[in-house]
């Protein structure tokens with residue numbers, strides 16, 4: 486069954502009084518993250534995460550308030566109009582384009598025209614996110630071109646990446662349903678959220694109003710254009726990064742710029758909108774071309790700004806995997822157009838010489854006045870989440886390491902990072918290990934194979950003595966020439982500092 490069209494929601498007003506009343510009703514019924522989790526139970530919640538609604542529908546039967554709200558706003562199942570009217574201002578919500586009343590076989594029913602899900606603000610207060618309902622595979626529908634996507638894996642990846650701490654002004658570019666703006670609201674004095682899609686601006690406004698977030702400014706327009714010459718301490722964006730031949734077919738994931746230009750532009754223009762020391766953090770896709778080094782190309786976007794930065798590739802897909810992923814995302818799998826679109830997309834990649842597509846994140850800090858450093862790397866293993874609290878240390882570690890000359894390093898006081906352990910492997914009883922590795926138990930969970938000298942340094946470096954004299958003692962203990970050890974050690978130690986195994990204490 487095709488559900489009623491929900492175009493009106495972007496055209497009608499959502500009065501402030503109605504937002505306050507609806508927020509009160511939802512909180513009163515415990516339509517919150519924990520209330521919904523408890524009401525559904527683990528099995529139904531897991532099924533829902535797999536896009537299977539039946540266990541959740543079974544768990545929310547009857548006429549009890551929370552069950553009715555869940556069926557209406559989350560599962561998008563019609564509920565009897567009489568029951569709906571007993572808990573919600575149905576006519577006002579219909580006037581605002583959020584629900585519609587239809588004639589069903591057993592009498593009038595109320596359908597939701599949006600997905601309205603509970604959310605938790607960073608300060609623990611309940612919030613709500615309003616988006617277009619997800620088009621489910623097999624429903625026979627595809628998203629509207631101006632579909633406003635709800636929260637998902639990418640939004641939570643970005644929110645976990647955002648650096649910690651309070652800021653004065655924050656900007657969310659491509660706000661969609663407003664989820665990042667909600668994150669920023671508890672830590673920024675002022676939040677500005679922009680989107681090219683007027684429908685997204687409208688739904689983000691409803692999310693903010695229902696979440697009791699006052700004063701965030703919403704603007705419609707492309708990239709940084711709506712904020713002119715304004716500067717921010719924090720800019721975040723989960724942009725429309727999908728690389729496709731049909732640009733702008735779906736605004737929620739595709740821009741009208743070719744290839745990966747939308748991500749490059751967000752980075753390129755960031756310094757003009759950042760305060761000194763301000764951060765810009767975005768998710769991105771980038772192309773891999775034959776004979777082209779992705780690290781140089783994407784790293785070049787950041788070095789071109791003069792800012793310090795950290796570019797991380799978390800995954801790479803081949804063209805076919807990528808096309809399948811995004812055709813599934815728009816529910817086109819199994820449609821008559823599927824094969825033609827798949828083929829045309831691969832043609833485009835072939836024409837452009839695109840051999841793979843990288844997915845990852847880019848963080849840059851406006852250090853233009855200093856000696857900016859850019860670190861580019863691939864990290865495909867599981868790392869500690871959220872990354873935001875320790876992200877500045879990663880950038881600072883790389884910056885410190887790059888600045889230290891050999892002489893400065895030998896006179897520096899260096900300490901082993903607190904979460905590092907040593908692992909030795911070798912034949913039992915053998916006098917020396919075959920392999921020594923240092924392993925970070927938290928953070929980026931890096932592993933580094935080290936030699937005897939670095940392992941010995943790891944054992945003694947607590948920041949109280951400079952590196953040079955420590956190396957002299959180690960050289961004597963292992964029977965090596967101290968001059969040669971002093972010459973050799975700085976390079977390896979510099980890498981270990983830049984990767985966060987050691988910190989410069991002073």
Ligand SMILES: C[S@@+](CC[C@H](N)C(=O)[O-])C[C@H]1O[C@@H](n2cnc3c(N)ncnc32)[C@H](O)[C@@H]1O
Pocket residue numbers: 633634635636637639640643658659660661662663664665679680681682685706707708723724725736737738739740741
């Ligand atoms: C992937 S969604 C991100 C939604 C939300 N911020 C999140 O983290 O889940 C990308 C958003 O960018 C918007 N968008 C597309 N082109 C844009 C442009 N040129 N300038 C600004 N926003 C744009 C889309 O309308 C969409 O809301």
